[in-house]
Amino acid sequence: MTGAPALPLHMRRDGFDPAAELARARDDEGVVRVMTPFGVPAYLVCRYEDVREVLSDPARFSNARTPVARTDLSEEELAQMRAGNLLACDPPEHTRLRRMLTPEFTVRRIRRLEPRISEIVEAALDDLEQAGEPADLVSHFALPVPSLVICELLGVPYSDRAEFQDRSARLLNVSLPIEERMAVRRENRRYMARLVAQAEADPGEDMLGMLVREHGHELSTDELIGIAGLLLIAGQETTSNMLGLGTLALLRHPDQLAMVRDDPARVEPAVEELLRWLSIVQSMPPRTTTEDVEIAGRTIPANSLVLVSLAAANRDHAFVAESGALDITRGASRHLAFGHGVHHCLGAPLARMEMRIAFPALLRRFPRLALAEPDEEPSFRVFNVVYGLESLRVTW
Template sequence: MTEAPQLPIQMRRDGFDPVEELTRIRDSEGVVQTMTPFGVPAYLLCRFDDVRQMLSDPIRFSSNRPAPFTLRAGSEISQEEQARLRAGNLIGFDPPEHTRLRKMLTAEFTMRRMRRLEPRITEIVEAALDDLEHAGKPADLVAHFALPVPSLVICELLGVPYSDRGEFQARSARMLDMSSPMEERLAASQENRAYMAGLVAEAQARPGEDMLGMLVREHGDDLSTDELVGISGLLLIAGHETTANMLGLGVLALLRHPDQLAMVRDDPARIEPAVEELLRWLSILHTMPPRITTTDVEIAGQTIPAGSLVTASLPAANRDRAFIDDPDRLDITRGDLGHLAFGHGVHHCLGAPLARAEMRIAFPALFRRFPRLALADPFEEIEYRTFNAIFGLKSLMLTW
């Protein structure tokens, strides 16, 4: 009989909350040694200030790590394949290489560009609401709304055929499922790169008006084909997985707080602070990609030796009493207090303006369309995507 995989402590939740053990670590020693989902030992940071310090310092905490730090023993791949898999992956590089790649994309994710996209996002949201309504009650919010909205937005923005969504969503689910063997996740990653390579080849032959076409036209001489494949693959996965899980969990959180749901639905001034508080309170990314110390570093009174892998609990950090008062209470009137849900520093999420725009439009539209929205199943029976790298819901059956 195969033994069930052990969930690393930084991925454990108690409903919406980080588990009590993470809270205890944060409020006591602050740093412990743990195992990453890849089966590699690491130091785990849990305090807001410590996590922010790590994310702010790419010199002492490097993202430019070799594959043996992230792959289990026996999963090694050739250096050539390692280089291909890393090419274009912004989160795996430090400045100046990270800076070179990121600056080619920054203009596509400005607040001004997102404002221009808002009418199209609104159309996509309304069409998804139509689909949800036509499905009949009870209906699954994840399948009919939370997943389709960001998937279609990123497909149109990037230049990926929306008809392929079933395939790339299935691949991304395999890649992010930490209960699967490393070999299976690596195979899914290689399949995803092969798919994106086909789209890149088409864009190189006939660049369109989408982001992939822009990269080919404006930066084709500066980016290798492998880098184009890596950039587009990262944007596709990150662009739909994160926002989809925020929409699903965010709706569930607001249904459990009906007074705050009413404010989101009825008062346009409340939606932006509501999005920020939901991002903080839910912290759907368990952790940021691990860093490697380039020198001995003292954190929370402990010395972390040079060459150590360091990771962080974002849910614990975003609920640190040293950062925010009454942190376990959802309060959409707080506003943006500087949470770490999108990371921090040079690797702060490039797509944050897009995710915010989608949530700012989607939440109130849903609650206005269905003012009597309610859970179709008991709250206690809702299933979470426990072993996924991005926290979320398997489904959310709703009635109205």
């Protein structure tokens, strides 16, 4: 990519795997000094237990104290950017916001969505089949399924999907100039503000309507906008990239693909192993140390920026034996793909259900699913905060 910035160490991959230099940073040192995409120095934590320690301790590793990349924003705009963003606050503020959302993402509540998710998956498979082979699995299946699910859950018009998918992709692309990404952030906020205004005027049965009806007296409009924006981006970007990249992984491991297709008991552990092995969320948002801390024998001074590498941590041999191999029979459920601690992904039950339904449904509908260009390396979303594929052409 001409003119693109250097790829940060924590985002470097070699296909499915963390790049060799990232694996060395984990195995040799554990904590290394790096430069963020915005030219700010930081400490990168790479080992499984150390990453867990960082993510489980918001008192010493603060989200709220981490400065934004731009310093020319007004105090009002800074406050608007942070309002409702669970990833930019610490307890007790984080606890207050999460308490209102948690009931909507319990395993019991998500199970009620299972019939509708199955319908959405089958409709996407119909669309893929009607497209004719070879077809792009990403645009016809991996992206539409979670997009429609989160749209229905939040109350977002699915007809707007092309616009918000484009904005999400640009917002998470670290190769774009910060000015462009800030412009996209503002554009996205204006869109969410319109949806929140509609919900405040006439709250429906979706999640936005629920928040207005049940918590409107506790949440400001800016907080509603921030919550809705975060859920919309997270709800589509993560699962869609897992479906695309996970399908490629299974196609390259045909014996394990067959188990997922033919044995329902294998599906749940397969999803957990794919989450660990792929680690599509490269890192959690940066933390700032509130005091001097020691990690992996190294002192990190107070007020330092700290990043974690989820991909390196999930491939740590101290966590999983033969961690570089995909083995769906082990189901390493203590992985960090959804983060850890108070910021553990709120939507994890929903993402798991979508994958548990979508992977076997795809493989049963197309038992001879194959790569259309098996000898060509697919195009990975290298500079995206959420790792995945640009497209995946398949036949059946």
